[in-house]
Amino acid sequence: MMKTETYRPTAMRLPTPGEVAEWTGGELRDVADPEARLTGLATLEKADEGEIAFVATLKAAGQAADSQAGLLIVSPATDAPGRPRVVVEQVWAAVAAVMQRLYPEPEPDGRVHPTAAIGVNVELGAGVSIGPYCVIGDDCKIGDGTVLGPHCIVDAGCAIGWDCRLTARVTLRGTVLIGDRVTIHPGAVLGADGFKFESVDGRALKIPQVGAVVIEDDVEIGANTTIDRAFLYETRIGRGTKIDNLVQIAHNVQIGPGCLIAAQVGIAGSTRLGAGCLLGGNAGLADNLVLGNRVTIGAAAKVHGNHPDGATLMGYPAIDMKAFARVAAALPRLPELFKRMRALEKKAGIAEKSDDASANG
Amino acid sequence: MMKTETYRPTAMRLPTPGEVAEWTGGELRDVADPEARLTGLATLEKADEGEIAFVATLKAAGQAADSQAGLLIVSPATDAPGRPRVVVEQVWAAVAAVMQRLYPEPEPDGRVHPTAAIGVNVELGAGVSIGPYCVIGDDCKIGDGTVLGPHCIVDAGCAIGWDCRLTARVTLRGTVLIGDRVTIHPGAVLGADGFKFESVDGRALKIPQVGAVVIEDDVEIGANTTIDRAFLYETRIGRGTKIDNLVQIAHNVQIGPGCLIAAQVGIAGSTRLGAGCLLGGNAGLADNLVLGNRVTIGAAAKVHGNHPDGATLMGYPAIDMKAFARVAAALPRLPELFKRMRALEKKAGIAEKSDDASANG
């Protein structure tokens, strides 16, 4: 039953170099036959002579000469003179354009599956698709062209914009307001209660969470990610921000536009990020922080303080990324430092002390 | 389609200062008109003159004079003399009481949705609500007033107490026994197999997991959190313990009452925590540990040893929190220490050695 060869996607059409040039707005060079049929997209290493490969980086440009690819997508900066190629301004934009033609997503059927449980006073835009076993509460609004895959749950009063994709099994609890062209992957939970318990008479008293989650346009949210509703007001994800899988975003967090947030990041309550921030996998941010624009936080860094525009952070607790690199390089030699210290002390006639027992709890 | 103003919840009723005093058992002071209508609850900073704000901390008390709020909820310790206010014993208890009146949760309908698939010999208490597409196995018991939102899955033989809320898409696998007034958020999985594989003849042999998950009264469990069933016996979460999103609790873990466990914490197999422990986000506990009561574990700390009552831990590997603070303050200066060491060694006439290559693998 097990397939052992490497999987390759099947192209929905066999493109010609001429078509690739047309789709990408590029220029063909050194192509013998612009009408020859190609079979699909490949990597430089794996491409055979019937396939298209792409050269997105200078490093890749160095490998392009060895590729068997029948057509290369290159930019002026990564050109491969003498090879059959299409020269474009932006290699990745061209790759995306070609992929959308060769491997189009299945067309949504634009209908409401008969098993979907739809509440009263729900406004559905033109061409909305709602999959099997979805549950949509009262008073929801869903914009034109939006697709809800199977098993989505949308609580009463939520709003979803145009051309969104809730791919499958997405849950919107409480009040969730979603802009246009938002993609949410399976298992994501938006709008669960924030984690707010206050100690009253020695017990943890739950403080009701009645705010919203607001997702601006063009956001993408990964599988099994959780974004909690605000205590009051809102938790907000800025326009064009992309969030990977298994990320935790707590109540009242504000994330600016154009951020990239990798998998397993955690952002605690009320923390605010500016625009264009990059967070590596498993990075953690304490609560109530204020971070500027274009802040870069390395993978697994744990941030406990505020940082201005352009800060780059790494470590636990996080410090400046360059300082961290120096510390990380020195750290394995720490035991050696103790030996050298002892040698110096001996030479200086300082007697050995017993270990400082209080240092390690 | 995108709403750009800040979201504010709509109060289900417009309260008067007199009502707020009545709901909270507080005393009105400096209120001109106890019958004037207010519009809702707000933060000190954002409140307008028609809104109620609250002063829960001494820090907030310093900001209360600048708030526009029409009514403040204060305690004797955070009083704001001269401002219209209601003085209560416990500010957070009063806030919760007001929120429950102004922003009540939707009333459950107390019925079993026709699409719910219910097994045989299932005991449903009075007023139980079961949402669309729930699947309840044979021989389950569900207590009075409990609500299962849409898409919950409850395996055969599980028991759920009174007045619980499984908000949506909660999965109870194997044997899960839940007390009263327990809240579980979407995507949580209780009772999946523990991760137990033993090496037999060079292969990883799966050891069956046949124990239970026991959740005591008043526990709350966050979205997409996983709590595994025991190998034998049980995994147990103590009364009143609150668990945030994306937490992993392995088989046979025992958590005492009144703990607070923040998001993305991981607790490995058979580890035991006492009462009243606090675990910061992404904290990690190794397997088979024994931790006392009121242990505090900082965010992202990784604990590998046993610790007594009242221990406070931070770091990787975790040490005493104060010791960690000293280490963290010193760490960025470690490279400097190497330079100072070299200077001293020169002065002492010690020749430079090449790096100790064995220190860093």
Place this chain on the structure above:
Amino acid sequence: MMKTETYRPTAMRLPTPGEVAEWTGGELRDVADPEARLTGLATLEKADEGEIAFVATLKAAGQAADSQAGLLIVSPATDAPGRPRVVVEQVWAAVAAVMQRLYPEPEPDGRVHPTAAIGVNVELGAGVSIGPYCVIGDDCKIGDGTVLGPHCIVDAGCAIGWDCRLTARVTLRGTVLIGDRVTIHPGAVLGADGFKFESVDGRALKIPQVGAVVIEDDVEIGANTTIDRAFLYETRIGRGTKIDNLVQIAHNVQIGPGCLIAAQVGIAGSTRLGAGCLLGGNAGLADNLVLGNRVTIGAAAKVHGNHPDGATLMGYPAIDMKAFARVAAALPRLPELFKRMRALEKKAGIAEKSDDASANG
């Protein structure tokens, strides 16, 4: 409603010592009555005289004399002379064999639930069970004896082998190809889009993800784990590899056979692991790494470089595990080192400098 005694599973049959010997291929010693009825399996500590306990380690062998168990499962290496026992080659294999008899999993019903929504051209093998509210897309293949619990979603074109268990609420998106005897726990999402955005004209452009997820035979995947589909080609999990809960495996990752991957691990894009690797909880691997066979990565270690066969790693950033142990032991004494340095410098007549402000960003 709350059960306060410790939960014990109920054995489906009451075995005799003779039966235990037969099921395990072991030999009875010092057993007075091979036909006496026993009640179930227990731990050494909790077992009463009617129960079976097992002695899997030398440490446990030291405790066996104090156990009340009516029958012990021992190996020649962990024998307990004088106690009633069954001596087997492999204790864990014997325990698993006994558990499968005493606590058998519920027999699947081998039918397709009437609420399952099955696409066209779906091939179902003999005895396939499909639970309530499953959604199976067109052109899927599901092998003999495979069980899909409630609420599974399988996209068009996926293939699942023989005797698999998708226990409940498993989502297979895009193209997912699964071998035989694979177990997947609730909430797992296989085949969601990889996280690939390239900066084009200052915006994050989504690069389509059109590859597959390939799961080889005998793999187990934990609750709420996410495994993304490849950009092109495939993300592959090798034969017999076991993955715990809440793990993130990014696009194009290749994991060899026989690995054990504990909860909350994250593996970034295109990283490759060899055979027989062990990853502790919350370990993190950067993208595009190549790790050899039998690499051991400690809990919470963060790996940023390539490592050969047999490497053992710990720390952030990860270094050799033994070197890490020395660093971790020295680290709490770092503040002391500064004091000792200052004392030496004074003695050497070196003036105190103000702190090196550039060291800490």
